[in-house]
Amino acid sequence: MLIAANKAVSIDYTLTNDAGEVIDSSAGGAPLVYLHGAGNIIAGLEKALLDKKVGDELEVSVEPEDAYGEYSAELLATLNRSMFEGVDELEVGMQFHASGPDGSMQIVTIRELDGDDVIVDGNHPLAGQRLNFKVKVVDIRDASEEEVAHGHIHGEGGHQH
Numbered sequence: 060m061l062i063a064a065n066k067a068v069s070i071d072y073t074l075t076n077d078a079g080e081v082i083d084s085s086a087g088g089a090p091l092v093y094l095h096g097a098g099n100i101i102a103g104l105e106k107a108l109l110d111k112k113v114g115d116e117l118e119v120s121v122e123p124e125d126a127y128g129e130y131s132a133e134l135l136a137t138l139n140r141s142m143f144e145g146v147d148e149l150e151v152g153m154q155f156h157a158s159g160p161d162g163s164m165q166i167v168t169i170r171e172l173d174g175d176d177v178i179v180d181g182n183h184p185l186a187g188q189r190l191n192f193k194v195k196v197v198d199i200r201d202a203s204e205e206e207v208a209h210g211h212i213h214g215e216g217g218h219q220h
């Protein structure tokens with residue numbers, strides 16, 4: 060069986076940045092399970108996995124535009140401290156969920172504190188970075204109709220609902 064749309068795919072992976080630092084890895088844990096063709100994983104990696112089979116190993120470098128996007132200075136915003144009501148102490152590096160202009164949830168990170176000004180950054184923490192994946196295909200199966208309808212995998216390693 061080859062990886063194609065609507066297959067449930069399990070992969071072992073290690074993600075490093077260009078400095079060689081490990082950002083994320085499935086080593087020591089369960090493989091990552093995803094629904095192919097549903098945008099569950101970043102586009103550049105999904106494209107590289109197409110037509111692969113169990114046991115295949117690959118190394119993929121994904122440019123920012125196929126990963127978490129280029130870093131955008133437009134996503135920096137200065138907010139007033141009063142908007143963080145209920146937070147005892149603000150610190151650089153803290154992350155908050157915020158709703159974007161289109162209503163979608165995004166994560167913002169505090170970059171700087173300056174008096175009552177809180178400078179937040181709406182870029183994904185990995186924006187602007189090339190991502191280097193080492194991947195091994197562990198399992199491929201047909202996704203169920205329900206999984207395809209939901210756009211994600213159920214059960215072990217997937218959604219529990």
Ligand SMILES: [Zn+2]
Binds near residue numbers: 206213
């Ligand atoms: Zn579901």
